[in-house]
Amino acid sequence: MNIASRFQTPPEDGEPVQFTFDGELVTAPIGTSLAAALLSHSGDASRETATGAGRSAFCMMGVCFDCLVEVDGTPNTQACMTLVRDGMVVKRQIGLRGLTGGNDV
Amino acid sequence: MSAKHSEITIIGGGVVGLSVAMGLLQAGRRVCVLDGADSDARASQGNFGLVWGQGKGWNFAPYAKWTGEALAAWPEFSAKLTDLSGIDVALDQSGGFEFFTDADEMDEFAGMLAGQQSHIGNRFSHEVLSADDLHRQIDGIGEDVVGATFSKFDGHVNPLRFLRALRLSVQALGGTVKTNAQVTSVDPVTNGGFDLTLANGDTFGAEKVLLCAGLGAMKLAADLGFRTKIRPQRGELLITEKLRDRLPFISSTIRQVDEGGVQIGGTKADAGMDDSETLDVMAGLARHAVQVFPALADVRVIRAWGALRVMSPDGYPVYAQSNEHLGAYLVTCHSGVTLASLHASVLTDWIEDTSAAPDLEAFDEHRFTLSNAA
Numbered sequence: 387m388n389i390a391s392r393f394q395t396p397p398e399d400g401e402p403v404q405f406t407f408d409g410e411l412v413t414a415p416i417g418t419s420l421a422a423a424l425l426s427h428s429g430d431a432s433r434e435t436a437t438g439a440g441r442s443a444f445c446m447m448g449v450c451f452d453c454l455v456e457v458d459g460t461p462n463t464q465a466c467m468t469l470v471r472d473g474m475v476v477k478r479q480i481g482l483r484g485l486t487g488g489n490d491v
Numbered sequence: 492m493s494a495k496h497s498e499i500t501i502i503g504g505g506v507v508g509l510s511v512a513m514g515l516l517q518a519g520r521r522v523c524v525l526d527g528a529d530s531d532a533r534a535s536q537g538n539f540g541l542v543w544g545q546g547k548g549w550n551f552a553p554y555a556k557w558t559g560e561a562l563a564a565w566p567e568f569s570a571k572l573t574d575l576s577g578i579d580v581a582l583d584q585s586g587g588f589e590f591f592t593d594a595d596e597m598d599e600f601a602g603m604l605a606g607q608q609s610h611i612g613n614r615f616s617h618e619v620l621s622a623d624d625l626h627r628q629i630d631g632i633g634e635d636v637v638g639a640t641f642s643k644f645d646g647h648v649n650p651l652r653f654l655r656a657l658r659l660s661v662q663a664l665g666g667t668v669k670t671n672a673q674v675t676s677v678d679p680v681t682n683g684g685f686d687l688t689l690a691n692g693d694t695f696g697a698e699k700v701l702l703c704a705g706l707g708a709m710k711l712a713a714d715l716g717f718r719t720k721i722r723p724q725r726g727e728l729l730i731t732e733k734l735r736d737r738l739p740f741i742s743s744t745i746r747q748v749d750e751g752g753v754q755i756g757g758t759k760a761d762a763g764m765d766d767s768e769t770l771d772v773m774a775g776l777a778r779h780a781v782q783v784f785p786a787l788a789d790v791r792v793i794r795a796w797g798a799l800r801v802m803s804p805d806g807y808p809v810y811a812q813s814n815e816h817l818g819a820y821l822v823t824c825h826s827g828v829t830l831a832s833l834h835a836s837v838l839t840d841w842i843e844d845t846s847a848a849p850d851l852e853a854f855d856e857h858r859f860t861l862s863n864a865a
Contacts, residue, residue, distance in 0.1 A: 436733065462732050481735060482735035483735060484734065485736035486789070
Protein backbone atom coordinates (compact mmCIF):
# COMPACT_ATOMS: atom_id res chain seq x y z
CA MET A 387 0.00 0.00 0.00
CA ASN A 388 1.23 3.47 -0.78
CA ILE A 389 -0.41 6.25 1.19
CA ALA A 390 1.02 9.72 0.76
CA SER A 391 2.54 11.15 3.91
CA ARG A 392 1.33 14.46 5.30
CA PHE A 393 4.79 15.04 6.74
CA GLN A 394 7.89 16.34 5.04
CA THR A 395 11.50 15.85 5.96
CA PRO A 396 13.02 19.28 6.54
CA PRO A 397 16.31 20.03 4.82
CA GLU A 398 19.00 18.92 7.24
CA ASP A 399 22.74 19.26 7.35
CA GLY A 400 23.11 15.63 8.28
CA GLU A 401 24.38 13.03 5.86
CA PRO A 402 21.63 10.78 4.50
CA VAL A 403 21.47 7.28 5.96
CA GLN A 404 19.57 4.35 4.50
CA PHE A 405 17.59 1.64 6.24
CA THR A 406 14.94 -0.84 5.16
CA PHE A 407 11.31 -0.83 6.28
CA ASP A 408 9.67 -4.19 5.56
CA GLY A 409 12.30 -4.60 2.84
CA GLU A 410 11.75 -1.19 1.25
CA LEU A 411 14.75 1.17 1.13
CA VAL A 412 14.17 4.44 3.06
CA THR A 413 16.50 7.44 3.17
CA ALA A 414 16.58 9.96 6.03
CA PRO A 415 19.06 12.54 7.34
CA ILE A 416 21.31 11.35 10.14
CA GLY A 417 20.02 12.55 13.51
CA THR A 418 16.37 11.96 12.57
CA SER A 419 14.26 9.79 14.82
CA LEU A 420 13.08 6.58 13.23
CA ALA A 421 9.47 7.63 13.89
CA ALA A 422 9.94 10.92 12.00
CA ALA A 423 11.63 9.09 9.14
CA LEU A 424 8.75 6.59 8.90
CA LEU A 425 6.11 9.33 9.07
CA SER A 426 7.67 11.26 6.20
CA HIS A 427 8.25 8.09 4.24
CA SER A 428 4.61 7.00 4.12
CA GLY A 429 1.19 7.76 5.54
CA ASP A 430 0.57 4.05 6.03
CA ALA A 431 0.34 2.53 9.51
CA SER A 432 3.67 1.41 10.94
CA ARG A 433 2.20 -1.19 13.26
CA GLU A 434 -0.91 -3.24 13.91
CA THR A 435 -2.45 -3.58 17.37
CA ALA A 436 -3.34 -6.95 18.91
CA THR A 437 -6.80 -6.57 17.36
CA GLY A 438 -5.47 -5.66 13.92
CA ALA A 439 -6.00 -1.87 14.00
CA GLY A 440 -3.41 0.28 12.24
CA ARG A 441 -1.29 2.71 14.25
CA SER A 442 1.48 5.21 13.54
CA ALA A 443 3.71 7.38 15.70
CA PHE A 444 1.68 9.90 17.69
CA CYS A 445 3.28 11.56 20.71
CA MET A 446 6.88 11.53 19.42
CA MET A 447 8.16 11.66 22.99
CA GLY A 448 8.16 8.10 24.28
CA VAL A 449 4.81 8.05 26.01
CA CYS A 450 2.08 6.62 23.78
CA PHE A 451 3.77 3.47 22.47
CA ASP A 452 1.94 3.79 19.15
CA CYS A 453 5.19 3.91 17.15
CA LEU A 454 6.34 0.37 18.01
CA VAL A 455 8.31 -1.39 15.28
CA GLU A 456 10.80 -4.22 15.13
CA VAL A 457 14.37 -2.94 14.84
CA ASP A 458 17.17 -5.35 13.92
CA GLY A 459 15.17 -8.25 15.30
CA THR A 460 14.10 -6.55 18.54
CA PRO A 461 10.31 -6.31 18.73
CA ASN A 462 8.25 -3.48 20.29
CA THR A 463 10.94 -0.85 19.82
CA GLN A 464 9.78 2.74 20.21
CA ALA A 465 10.65 4.38 16.90
CA CYS A 466 10.40 7.87 18.38
CA MET A 467 13.16 7.04 20.87
CA THR A 468 15.45 5.52 18.23
CA LEU A 469 17.68 7.42 15.80
CA VAL A 470 18.03 6.19 12.23
CA ARG A 471 21.24 4.29 11.46
CA ASP A 472 22.71 3.09 8.21
CA GLY A 473 21.70 -0.47 7.42
CA MET A 474 18.99 -0.70 10.11
CA VAL A 475 16.45 -3.43 9.40
CA VAL A 476 13.02 -2.17 10.46
CA LYS A 477 9.77 -4.09 10.26
CA ARG A 478 6.18 -3.29 11.11
CA GLN A 479 5.17 -4.58 14.53
CA ILE A 480 2.23 -6.86 13.85
CA GLY A 481 0.23 -7.64 16.98
CA LEU A 482 1.84 -8.46 20.32
CA ARG A 483 5.40 -9.68 20.49
CA GLY A 484 6.21 -13.27 21.34
CA LEU A 485 7.88 -14.32 24.58
CA THR A 486 11.10 -15.36 22.90
CA GLY A 487 11.46 -12.25 20.76
CA GLY A 488 10.96 -11.99 17.05
CA ASN A 489 7.65 -11.27 15.46
CA ASP A 490 4.65 -12.89 13.80
CA VAL A 491 5.91 -12.03 10.35
CA MET B 492 -35.39 12.40 55.36
CA SER B 493 -33.22 14.61 53.20
CA ALA B 494 -31.91 13.67 49.77
CA LYS B 495 -28.50 13.48 51.36
CA HIS B 496 -29.57 10.83 53.82
CA SER B 497 -28.91 7.20 53.11
CA GLU B 498 -29.69 4.05 55.00
CA ILE B 499 -26.09 2.88 54.82
CA THR B 500 -23.09 5.01 53.95
CA ILE B 501 -19.85 3.31 53.08
CA ILE B 502 -16.73 5.39 53.46
CA GLY B 503 -14.26 4.15 50.87
CA GLY B 504 -14.87 3.34 47.21
CA GLY B 505 -12.09 0.82 46.66
CA VAL B 506 -12.33 -2.93 46.33
CA VAL B 507 -13.47 -3.47 49.93
CA GLY B 508 -16.06 -0.68 50.08
CA LEU B 509 -17.57 -1.52 46.71
CA SER B 510 -17.73 -5.26 47.47
CA VAL B 511 -19.52 -4.61 50.75
CA ALA B 512 -21.85 -2.21 48.94
CA MET B 513 -22.70 -4.88 46.37
CA GLY B 514 -23.78 -7.29 49.09
CA LEU B 515 -25.92 -4.74 50.92
CA LEU B 516 -27.59 -3.55 47.72
CA GLN B 517 -28.48 -7.13 46.83
CA ALA B 518 -30.10 -7.43 50.26
CA GLY B 519 -32.30 -4.48 49.32
CA ARG B 520 -30.57 -1.73 51.28
CA ARG B 521 -30.13 1.82 50.07
CA VAL B 522 -26.41 2.39 49.91
CA CYS B 523 -24.22 5.37 49.21
CA VAL B 524 -20.46 4.92 48.70
CA LEU B 525 -18.22 7.91 49.36
CA ASP B 526 -14.99 7.64 47.40
CA GLY B 527 -12.07 9.87 48.37
CA ALA B 528 -9.75 12.09 46.37
CA ASP B 529 -7.36 11.03 43.62
CA SER B 530 -4.47 11.98 45.88
CA ASP B 531 -5.51 9.48 48.58
CA ALA B 532 -3.57 6.24 49.11
CA ARG B 533 -5.52 3.88 46.90
CA ALA B 534 -4.48 0.29 47.47
CA SER B 535 -7.19 -0.80 45.04
CA GLN B 536 -5.49 0.93 42.14
CA GLY B 537 -2.11 -0.63 42.84
CA ASN B 538 -3.29 -4.13 43.51
CA PHE B 539 -1.99 -7.34 42.04
CA GLY B 540 -5.27 -9.12 41.34
CA LEU B 541 -4.45 -12.35 43.14
CA VAL B 542 -7.27 -14.61 44.26
CA TRP B 543 -4.99 -16.49 46.56
CA GLY B 544 -4.97 -18.83 49.52
CA GLN B 545 -1.47 -20.27 49.92
CA GLY B 546 -0.03 -19.51 53.32
CA LYS B 547 -3.03 -17.53 54.55
CA GLY B 548 -4.01 -18.39 58.08
CA TRP B 549 -1.43 -21.14 58.49
CA ASN B 550 -1.33 -20.31 62.21
CA PHE B 551 -4.76 -18.73 62.52
CA ALA B 552 -7.52 -21.18 61.64
CA PRO B 553 -10.36 -18.66 61.27
CA TYR B 554 -8.47 -16.83 58.53
CA ALA B 555 -7.56 -20.07 56.77
CA LYS B 556 -11.24 -21.04 56.76
CA TRP B 557 -12.49 -17.61 55.70
CA THR B 558 -9.98 -17.52 52.82
CA GLY B 559 -10.98 -21.04 51.76
CA GLU B 560 -14.63 -20.00 51.65
CA ALA B 561 -13.74 -16.89 49.68
CA LEU B 562 -11.88 -18.88 47.02
CA ALA B 563 -14.84 -21.26 46.70
CA ALA B 564 -17.27 -18.34 46.32
CA TRP B 565 -15.31 -16.58 43.56
CA PRO B 566 -16.78 -18.31 40.46
CA GLU B 567 -20.32 -17.31 41.41
CA PHE B 568 -19.19 -13.82 42.39
CA SER B 569 -17.34 -13.37 39.10
CA ALA B 570 -20.42 -14.45 37.13
CA LYS B 571 -22.53 -11.94 39.06
CA LEU B 572 -20.08 -9.15 38.29
CA THR B 573 -20.29 -9.97 34.60
CA ASP B 574 -24.11 -10.05 34.73
CA LEU B 575 -24.31 -6.69 36.45
CA SER B 576 -21.47 -4.79 34.79
CA GLY B 577 -21.04 -6.47 31.41
CA ILE B 578 -17.34 -6.83 32.25
CA ASP B 579 -15.50 -10.12 32.30
CA VAL B 580 -12.90 -9.84 35.07
CA ALA B 581 -10.96 -12.79 33.57
CA LEU B 582 -11.07 -14.98 36.67
CA ASP B 583 -8.59 -17.82 36.28
CA GLN B 584 -8.49 -20.26 39.20
CA SER B 585 -6.45 -22.92 37.48
CA GLY B 586 -3.98 -23.14 40.35
CA GLY B 587 -1.00 -21.13 41.52
CA PHE B 588 2.68 -21.69 42.28
CA GLU B 589 5.09 -20.23 44.80
CA PHE B 590 8.60 -20.62 43.39
CA PHE B 591 11.67 -20.91 45.59
CA THR B 592 15.37 -20.43 44.96
CA ASP B 593 16.30 -21.22 48.56
CA ALA B 594 15.68 -24.72 49.92
CA ASP B 595 15.32 -23.60 53.54
CA GLU B 596 12.74 -20.99 52.64
CA MET B 597 10.83 -23.61 50.72
CA ASP B 598 10.88 -26.05 53.65
CA GLU B 599 9.63 -23.33 55.94
CA PHE B 600 6.78 -22.42 53.61
CA ALA B 601 5.86 -26.08 53.06
CA GLY B 602 5.56 -26.37 56.85
CA MET B 603 3.21 -23.38 56.89
CA LEU B 604 1.05 -24.94 54.18
CA ALA B 605 0.84 -28.16 56.20
CA GLY B 606 -0.47 -26.05 59.09
CA GLN B 607 -2.99 -24.40 56.81
CA GLN B 608 -4.11 -27.80 55.52
CA SER B 609 -4.59 -29.08 59.07
CA HIS B 610 -6.97 -26.17 59.79
CA ILE B 611 -9.28 -26.53 56.83
CA GLY B 612 -8.85 -30.00 55.33
CA ASN B 613 -10.21 -30.31 51.82
CA ARG B 614 -10.98 -26.62 51.44
CA PHE B 615 -7.29 -26.32 50.83
CA SER B 616 -5.01 -28.51 48.84
CA HIS B 617 -1.34 -28.17 48.21
CA GLU B 618 1.55 -29.97 46.66
CA VAL B 619 5.24 -29.53 47.29
CA LEU B 620 7.19 -29.99 44.07
CA SER B 621 10.88 -30.77 43.81
CA ALA B 622 12.97 -29.08 41.14
CA ASP B 623 12.73 -32.24 39.04
CA ASP B 624 8.94 -32.42 39.38
CA LEU B 625 8.67 -28.78 38.47
CA HIS B 626 10.92 -28.92 35.43
CA ARG B 627 8.95 -31.91 34.18
CA GLN B 628 5.65 -30.04 34.65
CA ILE B 629 6.58 -26.63 33.23
CA ASP B 630 8.91 -25.84 30.35
CA GLY B 631 11.29 -22.97 30.78
CA ILE B 632 11.63 -22.78 34.56
CA GLY B 633 15.10 -21.54 35.54
CA GLU B 634 17.85 -23.78 36.89
CA ASP B 635 18.10 -21.73 40.11
CA VAL B 636 14.58 -22.72 41.14
CA VAL B 637 14.86 -25.43 43.79
CA GLY B 638 11.17 -26.25 43.86
CA ALA B 639 7.69 -24.86 44.26
CA THR B 640 4.49 -25.23 46.16
CA PHE B 641 1.22 -25.45 44.29
CA SER B 642 -2.42 -25.03 45.23
CA LYS B 643 -5.13 -25.85 42.75
CA PHE B 644 -7.46 -23.30 44.34
CA ASP B 645 -5.30 -20.26 43.64
CA GLY B 646 -5.64 -17.89 40.73
CA HIS B 647 -6.14 -14.29 39.70
CA VAL B 648 -8.32 -11.69 38.03
CA ASN B 649 -7.58 -8.68 35.86
CA PRO B 650 -7.11 -6.16 38.69
CA LEU B 651 -8.12 -2.94 36.96
CA ARG B 652 -11.13 -4.43 35.17
CA PHE B 653 -12.20 -5.93 38.48
CA LEU B 654 -12.27 -2.52 40.17
CA ARG B 655 -14.26 -1.09 37.29
CA ALA B 656 -16.66 -4.05 37.25
CA LEU B 657 -17.29 -3.60 40.97
CA ARG B 658 -18.11 0.05 40.56
CA LEU B 659 -20.45 -0.53 37.63
CA SER B 660 -22.12 -3.39 39.51
CA VAL B 661 -22.82 -1.15 42.50
CA GLN B 662 -24.34 1.42 40.18
CA ALA B 663 -26.34 -1.23 38.29
CA LEU B 664 -27.84 -2.34 41.63
CA GLY B 665 -28.99 1.22 42.29
CA GLY B 666 -26.17 2.25 44.59
CA THR B 667 -24.73 5.74 44.55
CA VAL B 668 -20.99 6.27 44.26
CA LYS B 669 -19.85 9.80 45.03
CA THR B 670 -16.35 10.64 43.87
CA ASN B 671 -14.00 13.19 45.36
CA ALA B 672 -15.94 12.83 48.61
CA GLN B 673 -13.35 12.92 51.37
CA VAL B 674 -14.98 12.45 54.75
CA THR B 675 -13.38 14.62 57.40
CA SER B 676 -15.61 13.74 60.35
CA VAL B 677 -18.29 11.28 61.38
CA ASP B 678 -20.43 12.49 64.26
CA PRO B 679 -22.85 10.20 66.04
CA VAL B 680 -26.31 11.76 66.42
CA THR B 681 -27.96 11.51 69.84
CA ASN B 682 -31.06 9.58 68.76
CA GLY B 683 -29.19 7.23 66.39
CA GLY B 684 -27.43 7.57 63.07
CA PHE B 685 -24.51 9.72 62.01
CA ASP B 686 -23.74 13.09 60.47
CA LEU B 687 -20.85 13.05 58.02
CA THR B 688 -18.92 16.10 56.93
CA LEU B 689 -16.97 16.15 53.70
CA ALA B 690 -13.81 18.12 52.92
CA ASN B 691 -15.81 20.41 50.62
CA GLY B 692 -18.15 21.29 53.49
CA ASP B 693 -21.09 19.13 52.39
CA THR B 694 -22.87 17.22 55.11
CA PHE B 695 -24.48 13.87 54.88
CA GLY B 696 -26.71 11.77 57.10
CA ALA B 697 -26.69 8.00 57.50
CA GLU B 698 -28.28 5.39 59.73
CA LYS B 699 -25.28 3.09 59.49
CA VAL B 700 -21.70 3.92 58.62
CA LEU B 701 -19.19 1.40 57.36
CA LEU B 702 -15.55 2.40 57.39
CA CYS B 703 -13.90 0.67 54.43
CA ALA B 704 -11.37 3.35 53.60
CA GLY B 705 -8.15 1.36 53.92
CA LEU B 706 -5.34 3.61 55.09
CA GLY B 707 -7.74 6.54 54.90
CA ALA B 708 -9.78 5.00 57.72
CA MET B 709 -7.11 5.54 60.37
CA LYS B 710 -8.28 8.87 61.74
CA LEU B 711 -12.02 8.25 61.37
CA ALA B 712 -11.70 4.84 63.01
CA ALA B 713 -10.02 6.35 66.04
CA ASP B 714 -12.67 9.10 66.20
CA LEU B 715 -15.38 6.42 66.32
CA GLY B 716 -13.60 4.59 69.13
CA PHE B 717 -12.11 1.74 67.11
CA ARG B 718 -8.77 0.56 68.44
CA THR B 719 -7.31 -1.07 65.35
CA LYS B 720 -4.08 0.52 64.24
CA ILE B 721 -3.81 0.21 60.47
CA ARG B 722 -0.38 0.57 58.95
CA PRO B 723 0.90 0.90 55.39
CA GLN B 724 3.22 -1.70 53.90
CA ARG B 725 4.83 -0.79 50.61
CA GLY B 726 4.95 -3.21 47.73
CA GLU B 727 6.61 -2.47 44.42
CA LEU B 728 5.79 -3.99 41.10
CA LEU B 729 6.90 -4.09 37.50
CA ILE B 730 4.68 -4.28 34.42
CA THR B 731 6.08 -5.64 31.18
CA GLU B 732 5.04 -5.07 27.60
CA LYS B 733 2.18 -7.27 26.46
CA LEU B 734 3.09 -10.68 25.14
CA ARG B 735 1.31 -12.82 22.60
CA ASP B 736 2.38 -16.01 24.37
CA ARG B 737 0.84 -17.12 27.63
CA LEU B 738 3.10 -17.75 30.60
CA PRO B 739 2.70 -21.43 31.52
CA PHE B 740 1.96 -20.66 35.20
CA ILE B 741 0.38 -18.25 37.68
CA SER B 742 2.49 -17.40 40.70
CA SER B 743 2.07 -14.91 43.51
CA THR B 744 5.08 -12.93 42.27
CA ILE B 745 4.90 -13.38 38.49
CA ARG B 746 1.60 -13.42 36.67
CA GLN B 747 0.27 -12.48 33.30
CA VAL B 748 -3.04 -10.68 32.91
CA ASP B 749 -5.36 -11.78 30.15
CA GLU B 750 -4.35 -8.78 28.02
CA GLY B 751 -0.77 -10.08 27.85
CA GLY B 752 1.24 -7.88 30.24
CA VAL B 753 3.21 -9.55 33.01
CA GLN B 754 3.08 -8.22 36.58
CA ILE B 755 6.10 -8.90 38.76
CA GLY B 756 5.86 -8.01 42.43
CA GLY B 757 5.58 -9.16 46.00
CA THR B 758 8.05 -6.95 47.88
CA LYS B 759 7.36 -5.72 51.39
CA ALA B 760 8.78 -2.64 53.05
CA ASP B 761 7.89 -0.30 55.88
CA ALA B 762 8.19 3.15 54.35
CA GLY B 763 5.38 5.05 55.99
CA MET B 764 3.08 6.69 53.47
CA ASP B 765 5.86 6.93 50.87
CA ASP B 766 4.62 4.94 47.86
CA SER B 767 7.50 5.72 45.52
CA GLU B 768 9.39 2.95 43.76
CA THR B 769 13.09 2.28 44.36
CA LEU B 770 15.72 1.16 41.89
CA ASP B 771 17.28 -1.60 44.00
CA VAL B 772 13.93 -3.20 44.78
CA MET B 773 12.88 -3.03 41.14
CA ALA B 774 16.17 -4.60 40.10
CA GLY B 775 15.62 -7.37 42.65
CA LEU B 776 12.16 -8.06 41.23
CA ALA B 777 13.53 -8.27 37.71
CA ARG B 778 16.29 -10.63 38.89
CA HIS B 779 13.75 -12.86 40.63
CA ALA B 780 11.56 -13.01 37.52
CA VAL B 781 14.47 -13.96 35.29
CA GLN B 782 15.66 -16.58 37.78
CA VAL B 783 12.24 -18.20 37.79
CA PHE B 784 11.57 -17.88 34.08
CA PRO B 785 14.69 -16.94 32.09
CA ALA B 786 12.76 -16.14 28.89
CA LEU B 787 11.55 -12.97 30.63
CA ALA B 788 15.07 -11.53 30.42
CA ASP B 789 14.35 -10.31 26.91
CA VAL B 790 11.01 -8.70 27.81
CA ARG B 791 10.78 -4.96 28.44
CA VAL B 792 9.50 -3.43 31.63
CA ILE B 793 7.31 -0.50 30.64
CA ARG B 794 5.96 0.62 34.00
CA ALA B 795 6.86 0.30 37.65
CA TRP B 796 5.23 1.61 40.74
CA GLY B 797 4.97 1.32 44.47
CA ALA B 798 1.66 1.00 46.31
CA LEU B 799 0.70 0.72 49.96
CA ARG B 800 -0.92 -2.37 51.38
CA VAL B 801 -3.42 -1.94 54.18
CA MET B 802 -2.19 -3.97 57.15
CA SER B 803 -3.78 -4.60 60.52
CA PRO B 804 -1.35 -5.30 63.38
CA ASP B 805 -1.50 -9.09 62.83
CA GLY B 806 -2.20 -8.96 59.09
CA TYR B 807 -5.66 -10.52 59.38
CA PRO B 808 -8.92 -8.82 58.45
CA VAL B 809 -10.84 -6.75 60.95
CA TYR B 810 -14.62 -6.93 61.07
CA ALA B 811 -15.72 -4.86 64.02
CA GLN B 812 -18.82 -3.08 65.21
CA SER B 813 -18.39 -0.06 67.43
CA ASN B 814 -19.42 -0.67 71.05
CA GLU B 815 -19.74 3.03 71.69
CA HIS B 816 -21.68 4.01 68.60
CA LEU B 817 -24.29 1.52 67.43
CA GLY B 818 -24.35 1.35 63.66
CA ALA B 819 -20.68 2.10 63.02
CA TYR B 820 -18.60 -0.68 61.50
CA LEU B 821 -14.97 -1.12 60.56
CA VAL B 822 -14.10 -3.44 57.70
CA THR B 823 -10.47 -3.55 56.75
CA CYS B 824 -8.15 -6.15 55.31
CA HIS B 825 -5.12 -6.67 53.17
CA SER B 826 -6.59 -9.27 50.82
CA GLY B 827 -9.50 -7.24 49.49
CA VAL B 828 -9.54 -9.00 46.13
CA THR B 829 -9.52 -12.56 47.48
CA LEU B 830 -12.10 -11.78 50.15
CA ALA B 831 -14.36 -9.72 47.86
CA SER B 832 -16.53 -12.76 47.12
CA LEU B 833 -17.51 -12.95 50.79
CA HIS B 834 -17.67 -9.20 51.36
CA ALA B 835 -20.26 -9.05 48.57
CA SER B 836 -22.31 -11.91 50.02
CA VAL B 837 -22.23 -13.35 53.55
CA LEU B 838 -20.65 -10.29 55.16
CA THR B 839 -24.04 -8.65 54.56
CA ASP B 840 -25.60 -11.14 56.98
CA TRP B 841 -23.06 -10.15 59.60
CA ILE B 842 -23.78 -6.43 59.12
CA GLU B 843 -27.53 -7.10 59.16
CA ASP B 844 -27.12 -9.54 62.06
CA THR B 845 -29.33 -12.18 60.47
CA SER B 846 -29.47 -15.82 61.54
CA ALA B 847 -27.24 -16.66 58.56
CA ALA B 848 -24.45 -14.40 59.80
CA PRO B 849 -21.00 -16.00 59.67
CA ASP B 850 -19.14 -16.21 62.97
CA LEU B 851 -16.61 -13.41 62.70
CA GLU B 852 -15.84 -13.15 66.39
CA ALA B 853 -12.22 -14.11 65.72
CA PHE B 854 -11.84 -11.05 63.50
CA ASP B 855 -13.17 -8.55 66.03
CA GLU B 856 -10.67 -5.94 67.08
CA HIS B 857 -10.80 -6.99 70.73
CA ARG B 858 -7.99 -9.40 69.82
CA PHE B 859 -5.65 -6.41 69.78
CA THR B 860 -6.76 -5.30 73.24
CA LEU B 861 -6.13 -8.81 74.55
CA SER B 862 -2.68 -9.01 73.02
CA ASN B 863 -1.84 -5.57 74.35
CA ALA B 864 -2.82 -6.66 77.85
CA ALA B 865 -0.79 -9.87 77.69
